Amino acid sequence: AQSVSQHNHHVILSEAASLELGCNYSYGGTVNLFWYVQYPGQHLQLLLKYFSGDPLVKGIKGFEAEFIKSKFSFNLRKPSVQWSDTAEYFCAVRGNTGGFKTIFGAGTRLFVKA
């Protein structure tokens, strides 16, 4: 069955700490991968996406993610977090053929202490 697993439900960091949020997926076939962010009181926004090419993807606000096919992983990273990064982060996967259905992980709530 298709699924997305996010390793941590809650993460608390101090400003300037490095961030890595884990994401593993289970999906038969070629996939497209996404990270979305939802700031408090706001809509989901796309942070970055991968569908082909360089497995290291750069997104907005200094975020990046690396697709490791052998590990079925797409971890999100940021070298130095800011208080404004406090939000909920969702990893998502979509099949690359005939597919439109996007499967979301349960989300990780990040709180950055000032």
Next chain:
Amino acid sequence: NAGVMQNPRHLVRRRGQEARLRCSPMKGHSHVYWYRQLPEEGLKFMVYLQKENIIDESGMPKERFSAEFPKEGPSILRIQQVVRGDSAAYFCASSSEQGPGDEQFFGPGTRLTVL
């Protein structure tokens, strides 16, 4: 993304009533998706529609739930005879195309509370 509009933002219904949730996609978008988010869970796909067509409703409960996207007007998610378990946030997203990697733009959601 402010381009996808959903209303109402909050909806309170008593058990047995009907709930109608509306979604206006971004201008030029003809693909609409509905998701449900329960507390402490991720978004669960419900249904994918194009104008006047339901393409995939595999995530929709078999009873009481229906969706439409008419030629004119917003997409509607309709829940008949609501129960407490229907309380959730319902998100709509739209996209301009349906291809790999196409971004879905999300609306602000409708929070349904069933008393």
